[in-house]
Amino acid sequence: MWTLDDVLRSAARKFAGREALVGGGRRLSFADLDAAADDAAARLQAAGVTRGDAVAIHGRNTVEWVTAFFGAVRAGAVTVPVNHKLAAPETAYILEHSGATLWLVDRDLAGDGSAAGTARMLMLDDGDGGLFAGPAPAAPPVPVALDAGEPVEILYTSGTTGRPKGCLHSHANVLLAGTGSSLVYGLGPSDRVLLAMPVWHSFPLNNMLINAVYVGAAVVLLPEYHPLHFVQTMQDERCTLFFGAPIAFLMPPRLLPHFDSFDLSHVRAWIYGGGPIDAVTARMLAERYRSDRFYQVFGMTETGPTGTALYPEEQVAKAGSIGRYAVAGADLKVMRDEVTEAGPGETGEIWMRCQSMMLGYHDDPEATAAAFHDGWYRSGDLARIDADGYLFIVDRLKDMIVTGGENVYSKEVEDVLAAHPAVAEAAVIGTPHEEWGETVTAFIVPKADAALDEAAITAHCTAALARYKIPRIIRLVDSLPRTPTGKLQKFLLREGV
Template sequence: MNIVRVFDSNVTKTPDKPFLIAGGHEHSYQQVQDGSRRAAAYLEDLGVGRGDRVALMCFNTPGFVYAMLGAWRLGAVVVPINHKMQTPEVAYVLGHAKVSVCVFDGELAPVVSRLETTAKLVSTDSAADGFDFFDDAISSVDGVDGVEIDENDPAEILYTSGTTGAPKGCVHSHRNVVGVAITAGLAVSTTRDERLLMAVPIWHASPLNNWFMSTLYMGGTVVLVREYHPVTFLETVQEQRITLCFGPPVIYTTALNMVPNFADYNLGSVRAWLYGGGPIGADVARRLVESYGTTEFRQVYGMTETGPVGTVLYPEEQLTKAGSIGKFALAGVDLRVVGDNGIDVEPEQIGEIWLRADTVMQGYLDDPEATAAAFADGDWYRTGDLARTDEDGYLFIVDRAKDMIITGGENVYSKEVEDVISGHPDVVDVAVVGKPNEEWGETVVAHVVWREPGVIDADDIKTYLSDKLARYKIPREVEFVTVLPRTPTGKIQKHLIRSAS
């Protein structure tokens, strides 16, 4: 089984039903099928075939979907790229994944035009001068059905930052992707009548695999919003009669905090408000339940490597177990909390979460050592998240073994940011930590040892990083110190830095 076959099956059942809605335009299942076949023909003309990698660097636009399905029809592997990345970050992904073709939105031309790459670069719209225009190209070719796809063939490479600072590519098969769609769909009882709002970036693992794919699998409708804005978010929910919505908690709190007439919007069509990227506290949970007028919030936990699937905190548990990631793993997922000795820990003891499921990645691209280190006892994936269970069996994450910061649903690894800041000529030493924030979950804070006091300030650091890192990775706060606390062996004592932030 593969997603293309599932999609084509839905076309035969409801060809005229809207599959995508974007910018006021509807794209029926039949239209998307026809367009994806033409996209396949165009990509084939560019030399794309089975196993080749096609990168997609787009906002939430139909072009992303057409190109993705078109690439899969050829047996190619899709590589979604964060559209917030700067040129050096994009160049790394294109090179590491050996990308043949990169399809990007024209607005991103300033970043793409500075790339030195062998990949063919194609714009989805006419906003980018000097590049081939994807929409024009696929309108002038005859569509192709493509090739037979084995469920164990790689479908996508999803990049996630590694603890060394270099992003790792998580390779997921078609079987993995279908498995995630089924698992996520079961978790929220997805139906053919679903109207999913895609208000957060589609290239993220959870929006793409959990919610887009489960809606596709069931034959529902996906409403694409190019980028999140609180007013647009609320207007779309009301006007499109949205039934499912997913995002980090900050998209819900921002709409509540930034839109004065929030209470005037009719949000009653939504049957499930889904959130991930970090749990929320009791006060925030209570405020959301009261303001949105429903308890139908669900916290979903997982990571790119697992599909992402893991656990869910259900509506009836939002207030009584706020801050938990849930009690039970999702259908088809096994979960353990394991101590350093490899034995499951007792309640209230801290251990590492291990997950096992058919949705777990095949491995890290071209990195057998990292792949081997990520698994234990055969097929158990070691998440790196340290957690405890309470007396009722609910899981609470207490720390991240790999210094990951989650800010507004975006994963930031401290070493990646530290490595870039260290390149500044006036920086002697640096440590990056997460600072708890009620709205964003965490914010990025840099503690910098400068060459001379006063030689640089926070704005200098932020300006230096502006074309080297995605904006969400740039520290919100920069604190200058004369020395960083270290152990006798020279390791930075980040727990002391966090307590001082």
């Protein structure tokens, strides 16, 4: 089985002069990208990185991010992509938990550097203190004999306790995730992929970027998503595939009066994930984008992400479904309990097994053991099966909120709220939002005689949470609904919204 480094080296031989990467005014061929990975690997080794070290890469979608990633792989490191939207305490936790020895960070995200902890900090640029500062190393990187089964990524996803968990993936996991994805919508050397969703997410990283290099497709980078930049770049760069959350597709037609003037006829696959769309929206998107080539993908960081797909011909007829079957290389079942499978009309938890399954949660054997049953990963997602076998997500055992394609766990937000000196109790839920899917909603019981308002709560959360995790709806209440035994009844909060 190949490693990620094998993938890049092979692409550089087969597609040497073809365009591989576009971003920030730069255009790199596959040969250029391979040389840039060599340069980055040599610089990382000069900075003290050795095989097995964790290297955190913290930034937006840039050529520097991509070359640092492939350079770290070539140096034998375990990459730790970091969400660039996190607050400093959240970043510090990931750096500490992953055991990162080096923190590569966009200059404007570094803050005062205190989040680094024991990790050395280098900027993800060629300025003072940057990884790419100074002349290229005189010697090539020291070769590292990699194995496909060894770890190459720690991808962090929120845990049920409110602390992020690090999903440990091998080279083989990553490549098999991309292969299964490619068989859904196809991906080949003639494709041009626009990467506007954050590259630190598992799908853009593993199923888009790495998979594109694997097959010889070009990748066009946008540092961050913006409705106008998105459609303008899709048109100007003649991109053929795009992946994003539903909101990424909904915003351009709503916000751009001249949206219909863009030529997007060359796009052959519009791929969305992070939430379903209804039949009315599916028809609207098909009409406004003048395309019947929409795909929905469903998966989790733990699985690679590998999961299910809803194909173009199913978008309206089975709107809201995540699909009927697991993609190639994966299997799933819906379980009413640990021994009984659900049938049509019934609801149960989605269990999955796949070739791209994580090795486990980094430094958390208890959570790893709890996540699996006889080799099946217990997703925590509850799904209803319709008469035709299609799955519809109805709830989450893990109490996760999905807002604009980003995952937020209520416990994490609740812990931050509870730390406010004027808060007695707090409960957080997701409430429906027509654009973002869900919005973070907090119910707060103030302490007796405490002065508390929404502005103070928002300011408190801003210091500790990523922006998308901050409650947008805040309700001050006298009490929270509980059972006689004291268990919080969140369903009553949802019913009351």
